[in-house]
Amino acid sequence: MSKRILCLILAFCMLMTVFSGCGKAIDDEPVTTTASTDSSDTTDADVTASTDSSSDASAVTSDWTYDFDSSFITENALEYIWERIDEDTRINLGEIMNAIRNGEVYCSLSVGFPDAEKQEFLEFVSNCCTFYCWVGTSFTAAVDQNTGMVKGVTLSYRGIDYETDIQPLMDELESRLQEIVASIPSGLSEFETLKYLHDYLILNCDYSDTAGTSPFSAYGALVEGYATCQGYADAMHLLLDRAGFETMFVTGIGSDESVTHKWNYVMCEDGHWYIIDPTWDDPSDITDLNFVGYCYFLISDEEILKDHVAKHESNYYETPYADSMDLNFFNVMGYYVTSADEAYEVLMEQAESTIDSTRRCFYLKFESSEAMREIYETLRSESKLSTVIQAANSAAGTTYQTTSWSRTFNDEMGILTLTLKESE
Numbered sequence: 001m002s003k004r005i006l007c008l009i010l011a012f013c014m015l016m017t018v019f020s021g022c023g024k025a026i027d028d029e030p031v032t033t034t035a036s037t038d039s040s041d042t043t044d045a046d047v048t049a050s051t052d053s054s055s056d057a058s059a060v061t062s063d064w065t066y067d068f069d070s071s072f073i074t075e076n077a078l079e080y081i082w083e084r085i086d087e088d089t090r091i092n093l094g095e096i097m098n099a100i101r102n103g104e105v106y107c108s109l110s111v112g113f114p115d116a117e118k119q120e121f122l123e124f125v126s127n128c129c130t131f132y133c134w135v136g137t138s139f140t141a142a143v144d145q146n147t148g149m150v151k152g153v154t155l156s157y158r159g160i161d162y163e164t165d166i167q168p169l170m171d172e173l174e175s176r177l178q179e180i181v182a183s184i185p186s187g188l189s190e191f192e193t194l195k196y197l198h199d200y201l202i203l204n205c206d207y208s209d210t211a212g213t214s215p216f217s218a219y220g221a222l223v224e225g226y227a228t229c230q231g232y233a234d235a236m237h238l239l240l241d242r243a244g245f246e247t248m249f250v251t252g253i254g255s256d257e258s259v260t261h262k263w264n265y266v267m268c269e270d271g272h273w274y275i276i277d278p279t280w281d282d283p284s285d286i287t288d289l290n291f292v293g294y295c296y297f298l299i300s301d302e303e304i305l306k307d308h309v310a311k312h313e314s315n316y317y318e319t320p321y322a323d324s325m326d327l328n329f330f331n332v333m334g335y336y337v338t339s340a341d342e343a344y345e346v347l348m349e350q351a352e353s354t355i356d357s358t359r360r361c362f363y364l365k366f367e368s369s370e371a372m373r374e375i376y377e378t379l380r381s382e383s384k385l386s387t388v389i390q391a392a393n394s395a396a397g398t399t400y401q402t403t404s405w406s407r408t409f410n411d412e413m414g415i416l417t418l419t420l421k422e423s424e
Contacts, residue, residue: 066090072097075170076131077241080248083316087177088113096125096153098130101163105155112149115141122153124316126263127251132235133219134160134169144233155256158214165415169219176222177242184243190269191332194276194298197239202282203291205232212289229254229279233262236278248320250274253309254280261308263296272324274298277308288419293408294329295415305326330365330415337364338371340378343387347379347418351392355420360400362388362418369411376407377418389420399423 038040040107058078066133071084071163072094082090091111099107113121122139129135142152183194204225209215211226220226233249240247246267259410263277277296286293288348296304300322301311313319330336335350337343338406342365366372379385393400400420408417 008323050193055136066094068094068098069101070094072101072132075101075174075226076128077237077247078128078130081128081317085221086316089316092121093128094388095157097128097132098330099153100129100155101166103134103166105156105162106152107155108152109150112144112151115143115148115150117144118150120315121150124314127249127332130218130237130249131170131173133173133214133217134158134166150341171237172223173219177238178206180222180239180267181242191298191327192239193243194245194266195267195329197243198276198278198281198297200293201232201235201239201278203290205235205282207232207279207282207284221224230262232279232282233264233277236264236276240264242254250311250319252311255307255309257309259374260312263304265306266296266298266323267320268327270324270326273320273322274327275300275304275322275323278305283408286406286419288360291419292361293417294363295410295413297329298327298332299324300325302326303413309409330363333363335363337375338367340382340384342378344384347385347388347389351388352395355392355395355398360420362420367417368413368414369409372409372411372414376409392420 014239060070060073062084073079074307076097081093090109092109095109096107118141122141125139126135135155138156140154140156141150142154144151145151160166180197183200184193188196198333201221205221205227206225207228208226209228211224213224214220214231215224215226215228216230216233217227218231218238221231222239227235237247237249248263248265250265251260253259263275263279263280265273265275266311267273275296276298280296281293282291283293302323303325304322305311311319325331335346337346346364347362355362364372366375385405389400389402389405392398394404397424401423404421405423406419408419409415410417
C-alpha cells in the first residue's frame with residue numbers, strides 16, 4: 001500500500017499512447033493500446049557451443065560499478081545493447097529494468113531523460129523486457145516541470161500479484177528455455193541448430209492476441225503456446241541466447257503501416273548477421289498444424305524489406321544489419337530453381353528423402369514471381385506434381401492425395417510452398 005501511495009504522490013504526467021502488439025504474416029494485428037504516459041505491451045549453434053552466455057555476460061559486467069544488479073542483462077539477453085548505449089542510457093535502463101525485475105510500482109531515476117523522449121525511451125525499455133513477461137500495458141512518466149526531465153516511472157503489471165508471482169514466472173520461463181535447448185539433438189551443424197529452434201517455436205506456438213495470460217511475451221509463446229509477433233520474437237531471442245548465439249531484435253513495420261512488428265537477428269559463424277522472422281514463418285491463414293514456413297529464415301535486410309514496409313533504427317544504439325543470404329534456407333537446402341525441369345528434379349529429391357508422416361511440405365524458390373507461377377503451372381498441367389506426391393508416398397509409406405494439394409505463393413520473394421493433403 002505504501003508503494004502505491006508513493007506512486008500517486010510522485011507520478012504526475014501527461015498521458016499518451018505508445019507501442020502496441022505486432023503484426024503477423026499476411027495481416028498485422030489491430031493496434032491495441034492503453035492511454036498512458038509512456039508505455040507498451042511488453043513488446044520467430046551447434047548445441048555443443050554452449051547453452052549459456054556466461055562468458056559474454058562476464059565481459060559486460062566485469063567492471064561493474066553501478067548500484068543496481070546486472071542480472072537483467074543476461075536474463076533478457078541484452079549484451080548487444082548494453083555494449084552500445086551511452087552511460088546515461090545505461091543508468092536509466094538499469095534502474096527501470098531492476099524495478100521491473102523486483103516488482104516495484106515506482107522507479108525513481110537518478111539521471112532521467114528528456115520529457116520529449118519519453119515515448120521513444122519507454123518503448124525501448126519495453127522492447128528490452130524479453131524475459132520479464134509480467135510487465136503491464138503502460139508506464140507513466142513523472143516529469144520534473146522545472147527541468148523538463150522524466151525523473152521517475154510508475155509501472156503497471158499484467159494481472160499478477162507482483163509481490164509474489166514474479167519469481168515463479170521467471171523460474172518457469174527459464175526452466176522451459178533450458179528444457180528446449182537441452183532437447184537440441186547432439187551433433188547438429190550451426191544451420192541445423194538454428195532450424196531446430198525456429199521449427200520448435202513455430203510448431204509449438206499459435207498466433208493469438210487474446211489466448212493465454214500473456215500473449216505479448218516469450219512466456220506466452222513458450223509456456224502457454226500463444227503469442228503475437230512480440231511474443232514470437234522475444235521467445236526466439238531468448239532461445240538463441242540460451243543456445244549460445246549472439247542475438248538481437250528490431251522493430252519495424254510489417255504489412256500494415258499502423259502496426260509495429262518485431263523480428264530477430266542472429267550472428268553466425270561466418271561473421272554475418274542473419275534475420276529470422278518466426279511470426280511470418282507461421283502464417284495465420286494456413287491451418288495445417290504441421291506447417292513450417294522458411295521465407296524468413298536466415299535472410300538479409302534487403303530480402304526482408306521486399307515485403308516488410310520498414311525497419312526502425314534506434315537513437316540509442318546501432319541496430320544490426322544483415323548483408324548475406326549464404327545461410328538462407330533455400331540456398332543451403334538447394335531449393336533455388338530456374339526451370340520446370342530443375343523444379344521437378346528438386347521436388348523429387350525432397351519427396352524421396354525428407355517427406356514423412358510429420359513433414360507435409362515441398363519448398364522452392366525462383367528468380368521472380370513470374371517464373372514461379374509459370375513453372376508451377378507447367379508442373380501442374382503436365383501432372384508432374386502428382387508424380388512427385390506418388391514418390392513421396394512410396395518413399396515414406398504415406399497416403400497423401402495425388403490429385404489435391406494446397407499451394408502458397410510469396411510473390412515478393414518468389415517462394416512456392418506446396419502442402420500435401422492426406423487421403424480421407
